[in-house]
Amino acid sequence: MTTKQGVDANRHYEIVFLIHPDQSEQVQSLLARYRTLIENNGGKIHRLEDWGRRQLAYPIQKVTKAHYILMNIECNGETLDELKHSFRFNDAVLRNLILQRTHAITTQSAILVAKNNAKPNMTQEPRAKVNEVAVAEDISGIEGNAVDADINTPNEAVIDATEENTTSDNTEDK
């Protein structure tokens, strides 16, 4: 789809994608890959948020939690297509959503704000997870509470502070 401005015009996109909870460790490498993909094509990452593992409102592919990533990027169509392609053929990505925006957004999203405000209550989370493991038989006890805590804090500190380039695709699974 060519634009009148030119094929290489950079547009702003907002991308949210969900990663299978068992692949949470690969999130960083995935993000690094997307970063290089966007940067190499002259794009920019304006906002990158890692919401960590969240409880899903309904099971997706039989999992009840997923690792959420939010990205606001500026890139051209070619980069976006590559990102879409990588979403489609990456089994770890459960779902993705790409929205076009008119400008770059760098403020913290409401979900991250709520998460940061709720940090004092994190000690209660382990109890909830124990119940989930009991109910959901096919989820093994991989989801360590410590893992979540480790994933959440460093990511937020790093991600909010830096600008990274990642590309995203508009494939919608299901």
Next chain:
Amino acid sequence: MAIYYRKKIIPNAQNGDNREIDYKDLDLLKLYTMENGRISPSRLTGVSAKLQRKLTRSIKLARFLALLPYTEHYIPNSSK
């Protein structure tokens, strides 16, 4: 007809609340959904048509991302 309905006035853009309606702002969206997850009709919430359209779109996006449920009952993981 509106006389017989009690509109619950929710702080929203009409009443001075200037929060942008965003699919990520779950606290705001939950005000406009019913207990079972359904979107509240504007005749109950007293929301303007324009706002109702924005809310609906945001709620549906949030549902797609599993931030909000489509319905209230989900069977826990049974068989593979």
